[in-house]
Amino acid sequence: MAIVESPSTGLTINTLAELFGDMPAWRIRNVPAPGTATEDDVIEIEEREDRLCELVDGVLVEKTVGYEESCLTVELIALIRNFVKAHKLGRVSGPDGMMRLFPGLVRIPDVAFASWKRFPESRGTRKPLPDLVPDLAVEVLSEGNTPKEMSRKLDDYFDAGVRLVWFVDPRKRTVEVFTGRKSSKLLRERETLSGGKVLSGFSVPLEELFADEERAPLPARKKRSR
Numbered sequence: 001m002a003i004v005e006s007p008s009t010g011l012t013i014n015t016l017a018e019l020f021g022d023m024p025a026w027r028i029r030n031v032p033a034p035g036t037a038t039e040d041d042v043i044e045i046e047e048r049e050d051r052l053c054e055l056v057d058g059v060l061v062e063k064t065v066g067y068e069e070s071c072l073t074v075e076l077i078a079l080i081r082n083f084v085k086a087h088k089l090g091r092v093s094g095p096d097g098m099m100r101l102f103p104g105l106v107r108i109p110d111v112a113f114a115s116w117k118r119f120p121e122s123r124g125t126r127k128p129l130p131d132l133v134p135d136l137a138v139e140v141l142s143e144g145n146t147p148k149e150m151s152r153k154l155d156d157y158f159d160a161g162v163r164l165v166w167f168v169d170p171r172k173r174t175v176e177v178f179t180g181r182k183s184s185k186l187l188r189e190r191e192t193l194s195g196g197k198v199l200s201g202f203s204v205p206l207e208e209l210f211a212d213e214e215r216a217p218l219p220a221r222k223k224r225s226r
Contacts (some may be wrong), residue, residue: 019057021113021146029053029060042098042106043128049168052096056152063108064144066096072170073110073140075209080113080136083195083202090115090135099132101160107153110168113199135198138166154181165199173210 016023016034028034032041035058042055053060065073073095081092093099095110112134117169137157139150150167158166158181165178175193178184187193187206195202 011142012030016059016208017148018044019059019148020061021148023146023149024064024144026063027062027144029062031215032060033208034059039100039104039106039129046098046128052098052108053106054108058104061144061149063095064142065110065140068170069110069140069142070095072168072209076111076138076140076168079204079209080111080138080199080202083199084113087201089113089199091117092162093134098129099134100129101133101156104155105160107132107137107156109137112136133160136164136195137162138165138168140168140170156159168191168197170210175206175209 013165016028020028029037029045031081032038037055037058037060041060043052045053054063061127061181077092077094084090084092091114093109093112093114095108097112098106098108099112101107105128113133113136114134116145118135127193129189139153141150154165158178163179167176167178169175173189175187177187177193177196178194189206189210192203192205193209
């Protein structure tokens with residue numbers, strides 16, 4: 001077990017393991033002690049250290065993302081943003097878009113789409129930690145993510161009212177599409193990802209989504225004259 005217990009709050013190794021599985025120790029913030037963290041801590045750490053943490057049951061969990069996951073996230077943002085903007089549907093946020101799903105529960109999807117009706121005002125919100133439940137939440141899986149962590153995220157998203165969740169796995173080149181906590185479909189590379197009822201008309205072939213960036217050909221070498 002990689003994560004450590006917090007004796008000051010009574011959170012044991014077993015308790016943390018039930019929440020997050022065998023998560024790397026560095027992802028669990030020890031200050032403030034697990035079980036005592038607040039939403040103010042989330043905002044303060046982001047402002048002071050430029051680090052992003054989700055807040056779950058008083059525990060601060062640092063987001064993890066690698067280079068390949070970041071590139072894939074950017075591609076998804078571009079595709080979804082272009083579609084949403086063209087149809088004037090709402091707003092699209094990226095991997096630093098913090099959201100309060102419930103009091104004391106902060107999630108940061110890698111990509112999220114929120115229709116205009118999800119905002120109290122048409123201009124959106126300027127709060128650093130808005131009360132916002134998106135219609136679509138996208139998680140690009142990294143090696144540091146654990147099955148228990150992602151299972152809890154699904155619970156949180158659908159309990160809060162998210163309508164559609166995508167788990168994008170760049171290593172397996174698959175997307176698991178969830179329309180409910182117990183309703184999902186696994187799409188493989190030769191299939192097409194669609195927006196369903198949430199983004200009606202949106203689609204992208206997974207072969208295109210997972211394709212490596214096109215590389216410019218190297219310039220031809222000049223032949224030496226004899």
